Amino acid sequence: MIQRITTAAVIGIDAEPITVEADIANGLPRTFIVGLPDTAVTEAQERVRAAIRNTPGVDFPLQRITVNLAPADVRKEGSGFDCAIALAILGAKEKFISLNESLCVLGELSLEGDVRPTGGVLPIVSSLRARDITDFIVPVANAAEAGLVKGVTVYAAATLHEILKHVRGKKKLAPYQPIEAHSSAPRWRVDMKDIVGQQQAKRCLEIAAAGGHNVLLTGPPGSGKTLLAKAFAGILPTMNEREALDVTRIYSVSGLLDPRTPLVTERPFRCPHHTASSAAIVGGGTNPKPGEITLAHRGVLFLDEFPEFPRIVLESLRQPLEDGVVHVSRAMQSVTFPSRFMLVASQNPCPCGYAGDPKVRCRCTPSQLDRYRRRISGPLLDRIDLHCLVPRQPNTEFMGKTVAATSDEIRARIVHARAVQTERFKGGDVMVNADMGLKDIATYCVVDEPTKDLLMSASDALQLSGRAFHRVLKVARTIADLDGSDRIQSSHVAEALQYRQRT
Numbered sequence: 001m002i003q004r005i006t007t008a009a010v011i012g013i014d015a016e017p018i019t020v021e022a023d024i025a026n027g028l029p030r031t032f033i034v035g036l037p038d039t040a041v042t043e044a045q046e047r048v049r050a051a052i053r054n055t056p057g058v059d060f061p062l063q064r065i066t067v068n069l070a071p072a073d074v075r076k077e078g079s080g081f082d083c084a085i086a087l088a089i090l091g092a093k094e095k096f097i098s099l100n101e102s103l104c105v106l107g108e109l110s111l112e113g114d115v116r117p118t119g120g121v122l123p124i125v126s127s128l129r130a131r132d133i134t135d136f137i138v139p140v141a142n143a144a145e146a147g148l149v150k151g152v153t154v155y156a157a158a159t160l161h162e163i164l165k166h167v168r169g170k171k172k173l174a175p176y177q178p179i180e181a182h183s184s185a186p187r188w189r190v191d192m193k194d195i196v197g198q199q200q201a202k203r204c205l206e207i208a209a210a211g212g213h214n215v216l217l218t219g220p221p222g223s224g225k226t227l228l229a230k231a232f233a234g235i236l237p238t239m240n241e242r243e244a245l246d247v248t249r250i251y252s253v254s255g256l257l258d259p260r261t262p263l264v265t266e267r268p269f270r271c272p273h274h275t276a277s278s279a280a281i282v283g284g285g286t287n288p289k290p291g292e293i294t295l296a297h298r299g300v301l302f303l304d305e306f307p308e309f310p311r312i313v314l315e316s317l318r319q320p321l322e323d324g325v326v327h328v329s330r331a332m333q334s335v336t337f338p339s340r341f342m343l344v345a346s347q348n349p350c351p352c353g354y355a356g357d358p359k360v361r362c363r364c365t366p367s368q369l370d371r372y373r374r375r376i377s378g379p380l381l382d383r384i385d386l387h388c389l390v391p392r393q394p395n396t397e398f399m400g401k402t403v404a405a406t407s408d409e410i411r412a413r414i415v416h417a418r419a420v421q422t423e424r425f426k427g428g429d430v431m432v433n434a435d436m437g438l439k440d441i442a443t444y445c446v447v448d449e450p451t452k453d454l455l456m457s458a459s460d461a462l463q464l465s466g467r468a469f470h471r472v473l474k475v476a477r478t479i480a481d482l483d484g485s486d487r488i489q490s491s492h493v494a495e496a497l498q499y500r501q502r503t
Contacts, residue, residue, distance in 0.1 A: 003091030006104045007084035008128055009076050010120035012288065012335030013249050015127035017104070019070045020081065022088035027064030033085070035069030038077040038287075047079070048086045050111040055160050061093045075332060077287055079108035080118035083137070086160055087167065103135040104128055105163070106142070113160040117141035117259065122252040125149045126245075137163055137173070144262035145252060147178030148245065154178075190231040193406045197393045198224055204388040204499060205232050205344075206410050210417040211478030212432035213471075214321065214343040214383065216306070219390030220360070221353045225346035228390065229302045232344060233269040234407040236300070237415045243298045243431075246338065250297055254290050268299030268341075274308040282316045288328040288335045293320050296341035306345040307375040314380055317343070321383045324435070340435070343384065347376075357392065385434070385471045386499040417481040433478045438470070445473040451490045458497045472496045 005020045031045040045067075052060045067085055069076050084105045106124065108116040121142040126149045128136075135153045138146045143156035155173035157163045165171040192202055201217060205228060208215040217225045239247065248264045251257045257264070272281060272292045283291030293301055303309060320326040324340040349355040351372050355362045364372070381387075421432055424444060430436055436444065447455065459469055475496040476488045483492065 001092055001095050003088045003095075005084040005088045005091070006101065006133065007081055007106060008104060008124040009074055010078070010123060010253055011074070011333070012337060013123050013253050013290065013294075015120065015124040016071075016074055017128055017131060017133065018074070018076065018081070018084075020084040020088045021068040021070060022085070022092040023066045023068075024061055024089070024092045025064045025066070029062040029064070031065040031067065033067045033069070035067075035072045036075050037069060037081075038075070040079050041069070041076050041081055044079065044082050044085050044109075047082055047109050047111065048089065051082070051109040051113040051160050052086055052090065054111065055113040055164070057161075058090055058094075058164065061089065065089060065092075075287060078118065078120075079116075080106050080120070082109040083107040083115060083157075083160065083163060087163065090164070102133050103137070104133050105137045107137070107139045107157065109160060115139045115157050115159060115163070119255045119257075120253045121145045122148060122245075122257075122262075123249045125152060125154075126249070137166070141259045143176045144179065144259070145248075145257060147176050148248065148263055190227060190234060191407045192231050192235065192410055193404045195224055195227055195231060195404070198228065198390060199404075201228055201388050201390045202405075202410070204386050206235065206414060207475060207478055207482065207499075208232075208342060208344070208386055209235050209237075209410075210414045210482055211421070211474065212340075212342055212434035213385035213475060213478065214434075215345070215386040215388060216381070216384045217344070217346040217388055217390050218349055219346075220357050220392050221348060223390045223392045225390050226304055229271075229300075229304070229344050229346060231407060232302075233267070233300060235410045235414060236267045237411065237418050239265060239267055239298060247298055250290055250294055250338070254295065256295070268296050269302065270296040270300070271302040271304065274303070274305045276309075276313065278310070278313050278316050281313050282320070282326055283328050283337055284330065286330060286332055288330055288333060288337075290337050291326075293317065293326060293339040293341060294337040297338045299341060301341045301343050303343070303345045306347040307372060311375065311377075314376060318380055318383060321380075342434075345384070346390075359392075382465055382467050383471075385475050387501065388499060413482060417478065420481045433474050433481070436474055436477075441470055441473055445477050445488060447473075447476075447488050447493065451488065451493050454490055455493050455497075458493075462497070462500055464500065468500060472500055475499065 003022050007018050008015045009018050033042055049060050052058055108118050117139045122145050125136055125146045129149055129152050136146055137155045137157050140156045140158050143154055146154045154176040156176045166173045219225050244263055244265055251264055270292050281292045283294055320339040326337050326339045328335055350364045350369050352363045354360040476492040479492040479495050480488045
């Protein structure tokens with residue numbers, strides 16, 4: 001008798017159902033696992049053998065065992081197949097398991113027969129739910145994550161013995177009751193009111209957060225660029241349910257999900273070091289995994305010391321910034337990861353950091369300055385909506401008391417502007433102004449004749465490309481939303497153009 005058990009393999013941030021087939025025949029005791037397994041799956045035979053031996057009431061068959069993971073052309077990796085392999089072997093031996101086709105079994109086994117957590121449970125459950133698989137046996141630590149998907153029944157198992165009693169019908173596992181997810185506390189505690197001066201930079205970041213725009217901060221060392229970026233995380237609005245589930249799927253696949261908070265409710269804020277490789281930023285590997293731009297999906301990718309990143313890394317950002325997805329192709333597999341993030345970058349104006357500073361003389365030669373600025377290509381700069389100068393503040397300002405808007409006050413204005421955009425786009429693929437395509441721009445970024453004349457004359461003076469021209473309109477639309485205006489006015493376009501002047 002051949003026993004079949006359904007499990008799943010993670011592919012990108014989606015999943016493919018896998019049928020585990022087990023056959024037991026006479027012959028020398030040996031276990032074969034076929035179907036394109038990786039090392040972790042091949043080693044499952046030893047974990048499964050020990051787990052079955054240490055489970056009461058069952059014995060590992062001392063015969064020739066063949067385990068097939070179908071379809072055979074899909075790469076299987078990880079230890080999440082252990083429970084399904086164990087059930088398939090025991091079912092083929094004792095012929096006691098009769099399972100419906102709507103049950104999926106996930107989990108790693110310890111040598112004592114305990115069920116350990118595995119990665120990618122949320123994308124597995126959501127993907128298989130679309131294929132009419134509605135019952136899932138998962139590790140206890142993954143139950144809250146699986147329970148985020150509506151319309152499924154989740155059973156949390158602590159041991160292989162519990163799973164066996166469930167499938168035998170002796171003692172059914174109780175369906176897991178999902179609990180309401182609560183927002184986690186913000187990681188960054190820098191408040192905008194604590195940053196002295198820099199009103200233009202704060203305004204620039206408010207516009208960026210309201211419309212989902214990219215921003216480049218340029219200023220000398222110690223002017224507050226990194227501090228502003230950290231405070232930027234505190235003015236971002238909370239994610240809606242759709243965004244939270246998308247981000248949680250990514251973090252589940254990456255193994256970064258906290259079991260105590262199964263739903264990611266805080267917008268990601270990723271700040272990789274400038275020595276990070278292209279694969280770390282974009283994603284990759286033999287079996288492609290999400291990179292930093294995907295981990296920053298619906299959040300912020302902060303690149304400090306922007307020109308210090310390798311040229312190949314910076315150029316790899318061009319397509320994701322434009323399309324909101326990244327296509328990673330390898331010899332074994334090609335996957336598509338979402339990458340709709342806000343880029344916040346900071347840089348010094350020159351290698352020594354003091355070009356244009358009124359008090360400190362720049363020590364860089366013209367050739368050094370030219371090489372430094374050429375590290376960031378024009379096409380990449382063209383994809384950054386807001387270019388903002390962050391000048392050094394006089395030391396006398398740090399000693400006095402200042403009155404500035406708090407992060408909560410700024411966030412309230414941003415939440416209102418985002419609500420306007422949600423109503424405008426009616427919950428489609430476009431969620432913020434930065435996501436608008438050409439048709440959306442033609443519909444929602446209409447300007448009157450005087451404003452059009454201003455835009456055209458400034459476009460010629462600044463030598464704006466077609467892409468930059470449309471990005472100015474998107475930024476102007478965001479400024480109008482913050483201003484509570486239904487139409488884009490000349491003042492909105494003028495402010496948007498101000499941020500296109502590269503510093």
